[in-house]
Amino acid sequence: MSREKSFHLLRTTVALVIAMLAAFAVIFMVSDTPIESIRLFILGPFSKPRYIGNIINTAIPLIFSGLSMAVVFQASQFNMGAEGIFYFSGAVISLIAIWVPLPVGVHQVVIILAAAVIGALIMLIPGYLKAKYGASELVTSLMMNSILLGLGSYLMTRVLQDPMASNGSYPYLDTAKIPVIIPAFKVHYGLFIALLCVAAVYVFLYKTKWGYEIRMVGINAKFAAYSGINIVKTIIIAHLVSGAIAGIGGSVESIAMHTRFEWNGLPGYGFTGALIAMLANNNPVSVIYAALFVAYLSTGADIVARLSDVPAEMSTILQSLIILLIASERFLHSFKQRWMERGIAK
């Protein structure tokens, strides 16, 4: 491993430790039984097979959103649109999952492909506006999130809503569902789809011309332009790929974890995806570990919230803190200097 890479690993670890310590401090301040709460937070997620399965199932959508963010981040594009796409693709594919009868296998594939197309088309808007006209993709994608939420809930109330269900769509057809692999853990087959996507994004980013161009534009757009890379095209491709992954994520999450469409608001995967991409240094393979770690944190926070007196939002606070530390170039900077210099001296 190069010194640069091992430094990134070290820095990430230190940031995580500091964030965990901060979480303990918060627990000590708010909990009546702090030691017990901390024990639940740390060890709770491993105490039952169901909880371990829960970590993996929580990690699956996070792998998709992390990958989606990693692709746009690699091109230095700050697009937070994965959030809205997760929700909206979930709503639209519900139409297929409820009303289009197809054989098992084909049904899931059609749903996932449709979601990928929807996601890519949605991302085309902020992507094109940024690449061609320079409109801030951060702002346009956030506006799109709110618009998609409105469109999705319109679809829900006008079409999907089951009058017999208190708050959900008509149930999905059985042929559309993604089954669980091992019943005791309740882990579903979406895991393999997520891993497949990781492999595909890895190959795309590191073994194809387009992937290379995306990374070059991300490192230095001006230089990339001088060396003949079409920046407009590259930025749009990064957005399309990112949108397709987010769309797939939304559809897999819907038909694997739900029996009907029941999201009332944006599910929050977009922001967490940004965190995961950062933890993973935008590397698709590392996204898996980062997603598992964040899933572990939020499972721990959920358990503490259920069995103790600390609200589950603690995991959001933790995540924000981790982002702040990792995003800080100067964090552990003097250590990095010495570490790199020693490497050169050898």
Added chain:
Amino acid sequence: MRELINIIFTAQFLHSVFRVTTPILFASLGAVIANRAGVANIALEGIMLISAFFGVFGSAATGSALGGFLIALLSGLICSGILALFTLYYRANVILGGIAINSLASGGTVFLLYLFTGDKGSSTSVASKTLPEIAIPVLKDIPFLGDILSGQNIMTYLAFIMILIVAVFLGKTTLGYHIRAVGENLKAAESVGINVKLTQTIALLLSGLLCACGGAFMSMGYLSSFTRDMVSGRGWIAVAAEAIGRSNPIITAGASIAFGFFNAISTAASTVGWASSLVQTIPYVSTLIGLFAFSYKEYLKLKKR
């Protein structure tokens, strides 16, 4: 449609335009000051949310609206101070730092809300105070115009006065000159002895104070309690308004008022029975279109050269 047009020409509707413009205006002026110093403040949304929260709980703790307002200002100051610390001194990416503050605000306020009230939705159980509405003598007696302009919340008047204050501050004061110099050419400003980091820090803090005014208005004027994620995108709309106004306080204010108008339309349209889920998207659609139109114009200008 006719019903909606009828509503638009009522004094009540025009009164509401000023009301809903207020938080956007405060935040966009905050964005102007930060951007003029060369640091994009992406955390407007989060700072507003946090100060909305502390305004409510501050006013309940001190038993006075003024106390709540001051605590809201303090919380906005601390928040933007943290942002300045990480982005300027620890060199965090401005956008990622802002995203972190926004999410900290969203999760942190719900966390604290639950601790204080046992409720994750709103603070209605807390006896908080609201900032006063002011009837302006003479003006209030003029028909129609009085109904529109008088009786607004004190923060609404403050927001519109702030347009001038910010314009004068940036254009005529020494600190304002320094801020603009740093934003336009960092190296040149440094070479004439301006403390760049300090100037940028001050700009971020001022921007935080303006956001805090917007946040305090949200929970102590616009509504009389705190509800989760109550800022709901207004900070981002302000970012767009600032971009369209190209950091000019007057034009930015104009863009904010335009977005405020669409915000008010959205509320009015839901009262005449349009599908609320679609109507709620009007402010965001208008922002998207506004930003597109602005970028397209800039693009054409660049192309001509």
